[in-house]
Amino acid sequence: FTVTRKETTPFDGQKPGTSGLRKKVCSRSIFFSFLLCRSGSGGCYRTELRLACFYMHFATSLDRGDLVLMAIVTVFKQPHYLHNFVQSTFNALPADKVKGATIVVSGDGRYFSKDAVQIIAKMAAANGVRRVWIGKDSLLSTPAVSAVIRERVGADGSKATGAFILTASHNPGGPHEDFGIKYNMENGGPAPEAITDKIYANTTTIKEYFIAEDLPDIDISVTSVSSFSGPEGPFDVDVFDSTTDYVKLMKSIFDFQSIQKLLVSPKFTFCYDALHGVAGIYAKRIFIDELGANESSLLNCTPKEDFGGGHPDPNLTYAKELVERMGLGKSSSKDEPPEFGAAADGDADRNMVLGKRFFVTPSDSVAIIAANAVDAIPYFTSGLKGVARSMPTSAALDVVAQNLKLRFFEVPTGWKFFGNLMDAGMCSICGEESFGTGSDHIREKDGIWAVLAWLSILAFKNKDNLDGKKLITVEDIVRGHWATYGRHYYTRYDYENVDAGGAKALMAHLVNLQASLPNLNKVIKEIRSDVSDAAQADEFEYKDPVDGSISKHQGIRFLFADGSRLVYRLSGTGSVGATIRVYIEQYENDSTKTGRDSQEALSPLVEVAIKLSKMEEFTGRSAPTVIT
Ligand code: VG1
Numbered sequence: 100f101t102v103t104r105k106e107t108t109p110f111d112g113q114k115p116g117t118s119g120l121r122k123k124v125c126s127r128s129i130f131f132s133f134l135l136c137r138s139g140s141g142g143c144y145r146t147e148l149r150l151a152c153f154y155m156h157f158a159t160s161l162d163r164g165d166l167v168l169m170a171i172v173t174v175f176k177q178p179h180y181l182h183n184f185v186q187s188t189f190n191a192l193p194a195d196k197v198k199g200a201t202i203v204v205s206g207d208g209r210y211f212s213k214d215a216v217q218i219i220a221k222m223a224a225a226n227g228v229r230r231v232w233i234g235k236d237s238l239l240s241t242p243a244v245s246a247v248i249r250e251r252v253g254a255d256g257s258k259a260t261g262a263f264i265l266t267a268s269h270n271p272g273g274p275h276e277d278f279g280i281k282y283n284m285e286n287g288g289p290a291p292e293a294i295t296d297k298i299y300a301n302t303t304t305i306k307e308y309f310i311a312e313d314l315p316d317i318d319i320s321v322t323s324v325s326s327f328s329g330p331e332g333p334f335d336v337d338v339f340d341s342t343t344d345y346v347k348l349m350k351s352i353f354d355f356q357s358i359q360k361l362l363v364s365p366k367f368t369f370c371y372d373a374l375h376g377v378a379g380i381y382a383k384r385i386f387i388d389e390l391g392a393n394e395s396s397l398l399n400c401t402p403k404e405d406f407g408g409g410h411p412d413p414n415l416t417y418a419k420e421l422v423e424r425m426g427l428g429k430s431s432s433k434d435e436p437p438e439f440g441a442a443a444d445g446d447a448d449r450n451m452v453l454g455k456r457f458f459v460t461p462s463d464s465v466a467i468i469a470a471n472a473v474d475a476i477p478y479f480t481s482g483l484k485g486v487a488r489s490m491p492t493s494a495a496l497d498v499v500a501q502n503l504k505l506r507f508f509e510v511p512t513g514w515k516f517f518g519n520l521m522d523a524g525m526c527s528i529c530g531e532e533s534f535g536t537g538s539d540h541i542r543e544k545d546g547i548w549a550v551l552a553w554l555s556i557l558a559f560k561n562k563d564n565l566d567g568k569k570l571i572t573v574e575d576i577v578r579g580h581w582a583t584y585g586r587h588y589y590t591r592y593d594y595e596n597v598d599a600g601g602a603k604a605l606m607a608h609l610v611n612l613q614a615s616l617p618n619l620n621k622v623i624k625e626i627r628s629d630v631s632d633a634a635q636a637d638e639f640e641y642k643d644p645v646d647g648s649i650s651k652h653q654g655i656r657f658l659f660a661d662g663s664r665l666v667y668r669l670s671g672t673g674s675v676g677a678t679i680r681v682y683i684e685q686y687e688n689d690s691t692k693t694g695r696d697s698q699e700a701l702s703p704l705v706e707v708a709i710k711l712s713k714m715e716e717f718t719g720r721s722a723p724t725v726i727t
């Protein structure tokens with residue numbers, strides 16, 4: 100192949116967010132069509148304005164006489180857009196991580212991935228990359244990418260030093276929905292801020308990119324290695340099985356035999372919903388082929404480019420089918436729900452864990468996994484190096500860390516901050532309230548790992564119960580945990596796609612409020628006199644204990660004397676407008692009071708949270724979009 104240099108100009112807004120660059124592929128467009136028609140008795144012409152929200156391809160179906168004004172907003176699909184970001188990434192990496200290097204490219208299979216893989220392969224070739232590794236059908240879950248970087252060895256002994264992950268995670272996919280791309284480093288974790296800042300800076304000044312236009316398109320539907328020759332030497336594309344490396348890693352962490360005993364026991368029933376995301380291919384291999392679960396346990400486990408038109412986010416709002424099956428929905432059938440249910444997001448790094456008619460909050464989930472890991476999971480037999488959570492995640496994990504005398508860290512939102520701790524051997528298990536849980540086996544959160552961790556705990560607790568005695572359920576485990584450690588009532592209110600100006604003003608208002616504690620307490624008492632005093636208020640700032648780097652403005656915290664917390668931050672993963680997240684938490688260690696309904700227990704604090712922030716005044720919203 101030959102290398103072509105293309106001239107280009109920068110695009111605005113190619114700044115990677117919490118987890119990469121996420122934008123619409125090609126957004127819905129508004130067509131104003133002016134239709135001239137003869138009407139009325141005088142037979143004179145009247146102009147009619149028709150305003151409709153159409154898709155671009157409907158343009159051809161408009162009448163000939165129509166005068167059409169179109170506002171079409173394509174983002175990822177516009178010429179050079181992806182190219183600019185990819186070249187800016189290559190330019191941000193150290194030269195030896197590009198020239199002669201091995202780079203993984205794959206993702207959750209969402210719409211535009213197949214085109215993107217071909218473009219990135221051609222650009223990698225042109226930039227002197229030695230090998231590109233692609234999961235079959237361009238599918239690799241985010242945790243599998245991390246595992247592949249860390250574990251896979253090519254036939255010629257090669258190892259990957261980075262990856263382009265093609266996903267917008269839990270955001271919907273399809274021609275008019277989101278596409279995304281992020282870069283992961285040699286440790287298998289997301290690029291640190293020093294690199295993403297450099298990528299962004301490069302996108303603002305880019306003038307050229309390089310591409311091997313005459314490199315043939317790669318057939319990604321079959322596993323094979325294709326070799327090419329370019330101006331700088333050989334270039335290989337290795338299309339490999341998407342599941343092998345990941346399954347091997349899981350088998351080295353968990354006791355598959357004991358999990359299998361649980362899964363095939365008639366006393367235990369199981370259900371897994373991949374929400375049409377990439378988790379499905381791993382679920383089939385692991386739960387069905389390896390662990391012997393019944394095929395009917397799987398819901399939505401064939402990956403689709405548009406996730407079946409749904410929102411691939413595993414929570415009580417979006418994982419509807421599973422929620423109904425588990426007896427938690429409004430129209431749940433009378434059938435006895437399974438004992439255990441779980442779901443994943445589009446790229447399979449998130450998980451939701453449910454028991455029969457029972458929801459496990461992600462903050463509790465990580466605390467429970469940490470409390471039981473040493474007993475139930477072979478990988479942790481020699482002890483935990485430490486545990487960590489993101490700042491808005493509830494303090495359930497803190498209490499476990501205190502009790503078990505474990506090192507504990509509180510980091511900003513986003514998985515990249517856990518990676519440094521793990522690389523330094525300071526942290527074994529970590530989690531986020533946003534349905535993310537994981538360990539130092541890789542450098543991403545891991546949806547299937549979390550499910551296997553729960554199954555391991557259930558298998559361990561029930562090892563003598565499978566024939567005869569009553570099963571210890573998910574609910575029993577959670578209630579038992581609360582009895583020992585106390586309970587953190589927890590909820591998150593999301594206000595999605597609000598006006599960016601309003602969101603900014605709301606945050607500025609909160610920054611003001613946190614500056615004076617006496618004034619803050621006055622305002623709080625005016626709203627509700629029955630909540631405890633705020634003892635501390637600040638903007639969360641994090642100093643990385645490993646490299647000393649500082650991350651500022653990571654959310655506004657109000658910490659109350661009784662251990663309750665209110666946290667506010669703006670989302671960094673959306674693609675339109677702004678999303679405000681409000682995190683509300685209250686600690687209860689009186690074991691007679693840990694069994695209340697969560698929304699009811701939290702209602703005084705929720706009222707304070709909403710009124711304190713003047714939510715309705717700033718955003719016009721009287722209710723959140725999603726409550727988790
Ligand atoms: C959200 C979550 C955060 C998570 C991030 C990426 O970020 O709150 O905890 O790490 O998504 O998850 P934000 O900035 O929108 O709050 V994933 O599964 O979308 O890569």
Ligand code: CO
Nearest residue numbers: 268269444448
């Ligand atoms: Co995800």
